[in-house]
Amino acid sequence: MLLYVNLRVLNTRNEVVPNAMVEVWQASPVGMYENQDPQQPEMNLRGHFFADENGRVSFKTVRPAGYPVPTDGPVGTLLRKQARHPYRPAHLHFIVVAEGYSTLISQVFSDDAEYLDSDVVFGVTRDLVGSFESHAASTGPLAETGEPYYTLDYSFVLSEGESTRPTPPIK
Numbered sequence: 001m002l003l004y005v006n007l008r009v010l011n012t013r014n015e016v017v018p019n020a021m022v023e024v025w026q027a028s029p030v031g032m033y034e035n036q037d038p039q040q041p042e043m044n045l046r047g048h049f050f051a052d053e054n055g056r057v058s059f060k061t062v063r064p065a066g067y068p069v070p071t072d073g074p075v076g077t078l079l080r081k082q083a084r085h086p087y088r089p090a091h092l093h094f095i096v097v098a099e100g101y102s103t104l105i106s107q108v109f110s111d112d113a114e115y116l117d118s119d120v121v122f123g124v125t126r127d128l129v130g131s132f133e134s135h136a137a138s139t140g141p142l143a144e145t146g147e148p149y150y151t152l153d154y155s156f157v158l159s160e161g162e163s164t165r166p167t168p169p170i171k
């Protein structure tokens, strides 16, 4: 299912933060990242954007599915001992970088996802659940596709601080 994402970057005074760098990475509709899935091309479902002067970023993608974390090592042993499932609810990952603000690394979860109240890695908070709205074909921002789709509208709020970026490889 197609997804149209509308993002806004604000600060804690509810003011627009212009020109932030926004990177996104997400799993596919079958719940796999491109580096796990030989069916997907390199860098599939990974984006690198800059917000406009009004703090806005919009892009077209597909809805991600939730996925299980690997259970073939000690994490699997722990989960089995705790009688817990290995699933994460569907989400998109983001990093937001703007001069004068602390770098935000975050996730936005689908409000209709399974496992929202039992994320295996305890990553869900109320503020991280996005509002996904369904649209009929031939209406709204993806009308030209002729397919039904979803929109996600979400605002990131940056705190003043030091703008840093993690240096790969991240361990």
Ligand SMILES: [Fe+2]
Binding pocket: 027, 091, 093
């Ligand atoms: Fe993820």
